Amino acid sequence: xxxxxxxxxxxxxxxxxxxxxxxxxxxxxxxxxxxxxxxxxxxxxxxxxxxxxxxxxxxxxxxxxxxxxxxxxxxxxxxxxxxxxxxxxxxxxxxxxxxxxxxxxxxxxxxxxxxxxxxxxxxxxxxxxxxxxxxxxxxxxxxxxxxxxxxxxxxxxxxxxxxxxxxxxxxxxxxxxxxxxxxxxxxx
Amino acid sequence: xxxxxxxxxxxxxxxxxxxxxxxxxxxxxxxxxxxxxxxxxxxxxxxxxxxxxxxxxxxxxxxxxxxxxxxxxxxxxxxxxxxxxxxxxxxxxxxxxxxxxxxxxxxxxxxxxxxxxxxxxxxxxxxxxxxxxxxxxxxxxxxxxxxxxxxxxxxxxxxxxxxxxxxxxxxxxxxxxxxxxxxxxxxx
DNA sequence: AAAGAACCTGAGCGACTGCTCCAGAAAATG
DNA sequence: CATTTTCTGGAGCAGTCGCTCAGGTTCTTT
Numbered sequence: 186x187x188x189x190x191x192x193x194x195x196x197x198x199x200x201x202x203x204x205x206x207x208x209x210x211x212x213x214x215x216x217x218x219x220x221x222x223x224x225x226x227x228x229x230x231x232x233x234x235x236x237x238x239x240x241x242x243x244x245x246x247x248x249x250x251x252x253x254x255x256x257x258x259x260x261x262x263x264x265x266x267x268x269x270x271x272x273x274x275x276x277x278x279x280x281x282x283x284x285x286x287x288x289x290x291x292x293x294x295x296x297x298x299x300x301x302x303x304x305x306x307x308x309x310x311x312x313x314x315x316x317x318x319x320x321x322x323x324x325x326x327x328x329x330x331x332x333x334x335x336x337x338x339x340x341x342x343x344x345x346x347x348x349x350x351x352x353x354x355x356x357x358x359x360x361x362x363x364x365x366x367x368x369x370x371x372x373x
Numbered sequence: 374x375x376x377x378x379x380x381x382x383x384x385x386x387x388x389x390x391x392x393x394x395x396x397x398x399x400x401x402x403x404x405x406x407x408x409x410x411x412x413x414x415x416x417x418x419x420x421x422x423x424x425x426x427x428x429x430x431x432x433x434x435x436x437x438x439x440x441x442x443x444x445x446x447x448x449x450x451x452x453x454x455x456x457x458x459x460x461x462x463x464x465x466x467x468x469x470x471x472x473x474x475x476x477x478x479x480x481x482x483x484x485x486x487x488x489x490x491x492x493x494x495x496x497x498x499x500x501x502x503x504x505x506x507x508x509x510x511x512x513x514x515x516x517x518x519x520x521x522x523x524x525x526x527x528x529x530x531x532x533x534x535x536x537x538x539x540x541x542x543x544x545x546x547x548x549x550x551x552x553x554x555x556x557x558x559x560x561x
Numbered sequence: 562a563a564a565g566a567a568c569c570t571g572a573g574c575g576a577c578t579g580c581t582c583c584a585g586a587a588a589a590t591g
Numbered sequence: 592c593a594t595t596t597t598c599t600g601g602a603g604c605a606g607t608c609g610c611t612c613a614g615g616t617t618c619t620t621t
Contacts, residue, residue, distance in 0.1 A: 338557040345529030369526040
């Protein structure tokens with residue numbers, strides 16, 4: 186419901202507007218990747234996107250709106266990837282790859298995802314997003330783990346694995362991550 | 374090694390200085406609890422601690438130093454509590470209580486702990502701290518889980534549980550958290 | 562062609578930021 | 592006592608911040 190927000194932007198003006206909106210969100214993600222969420226400001230993002238500062242204000246009245254939009258987009262992206270993992274022939278291995286990817290390329294997305302969680306603890310507007318992710322992970326695990334209590338534990342482990350890999354000084358090994366995940370899912 | 378940094382502050386001046394240093398760190402934690410890490414600034418902390426702004430600069434040359442000090446102190450605190458859990462008659466239940474506590478009282482500490490992780494991904498100075506926490510959790514689990522791969526999974530789950538409970542819209546139930554943890558530790 | 566909607570922007574205001582500097586108070590040391 | 596070290600805090604500088612606003616351009620519709 187969040188991904189399909191724009192039905193048909195037939196109007197050329199609106200289309201251009203939405204293009205710029207996306208451009209700003211992408212610039213924001215680049216800033217987050219480079220210098221962290223704290224570095225995000227209207228002026229910095231404007232410079233990154235090569236647009237005048239007031240353009241940022243135009244599309245996102247407050248910085249907060251920009252942040253929420255970027256973090257939501259990031260969540261969308263992650264959930265889509267998670268769904269792809271589900272459809273893959275070896276879902277657990279695909280998930281391990283996704284976790285490891287969050288270390289190198291897509292680093293900004295992992296950072297943003299966790300900043301989203303932290304922010305959601307304080308901003309009610311973001312709580313549905315955090316919930317959406319939790320539901321996504323649960324849906325991913327449901328086919329493999331029947332018991333809800335056990336599933337809750339493994340779901341928490343997935344989040345924790347993302348975090349630990351993201352913070353690790355050197356990129357983790359796919360095999361190791363897969364081994365840990367497989368052990369959890371198989372219930373030992 | 375981090376906790377016992379001050380051997381014997383015999384000098385009364387230094388003692389007063391260290392008292393104020395602690396006072397500033399505590400004020401910082403209060404600010405984090407109330408408005409998040411982003412709200413931490415020299416002036417805000419100074420006002421919270423009821424000292425002139427320059428006093429903050431005196432004890433912590435840069436804001437970053439204050440942040441690192443506060444986050445390190447928080448980590449110390451958490452590790453100590455984790456060790457207490459280990460020594461308790463029912464360690465897993467004690468851990469569950471610690472997790473739930475991070476939702477209400479001690480909320481700032483949970484927030485700070487995760488901000489610490491996020492920051493450690495970018496600042497080398499903080500990486501030993503993140504590692505210290507990971508080691509602490511591993512040490513907690515070692516007596517209960519022999520296999521290192523399984524232990525890594527459960528350790529990640531502990532981190533994830535902290536995060537999920539912290540972000541949950543309503544405080545989690547101790548029994549539920551305990552059930553999840555017990556299932557993980559018992560290896561199903 | 563006229564009207565109106567959507568988009569765009571440069572200038573700028575007030576508030577806050579990190580940080581420096583320096584003169585003086587307080588306390589330990591000789 | 593005088594000296595040295597530590598601590599205190601007011602003033603202030605240069606920079607960034609979020610955000611407003613008035614007026615402009617571009618495109619669609621009538």
